[in-house]
Amino acid sequence: MSKKRLAIFASGNGGNLQAILEAIQRNEIEAEVKIVVCDHPGAYCIKRAEQFHIPTLVFSSKDFASKRDEEDWIIKHLLPLQLDYLCLAGYMRILSKKFVHTFPNQIINIHPALLPAFKGAHGILDAFQYGVKVMGVTIHYVDEEVDHGKIIAQDCFHVEENDTLETVEEKIHAIEHPLYVQVLKKLCHDESC
Secondary structure (H helix, E strand, O other): OOOEEEEEEEOOOOHHHHHHHHHHHOOOOOEEEEEEEEOOOOOHHHHHHHHOOOOEEEOOHHHOOOHHHHHHHHHHHHHHHOOOEEEEOOOOOOOOHHHHHHOOOOEEEEEOOOOOOOOOOOHHHHHHHHOOOEEEEEEEEOOOOOOOOOEEEEEEEEOOOOOOHHHHHHHHHHHHHHHHHHHHHHHHOOOOO
């Protein structure tokens, strides 16, 4: 079985990127990351990619006249790579309908809340402020709506009385990295999740 070809999209620190790259290095995931896409020059995820000798595609939205021009530029760079999956790992941009249709059923996202609740950029804060007793992480396929596509996997934990926003964020990070690795391991081995 040939290794799956991945692109990983990140905007910040790259914790999930690191977890995925380490799992590939340990041969837990039958894949190779062909490129890391980052929309924030100077983000730490770029350094993580460089440490693993992964090519990067780095840009700022200010470099383009429109979102369409930006996405067309990204697509032009990705299509020759013949990717199996595009993994959004803390990528904080909403993909257009055209972009999603260019890579049908290939784009995977991780969201720090139990979808379908608490969609959007502030899932952890929104869930915490709402006072939910169970919080977690969702990995799903990306479709035309924000944080909406078919759910692949979820993991959760109970919120304790003494939890703060910071401790809840730590718990989210503690479960999201292994969950993303577990999902990619199955998908790259052509197993159903």
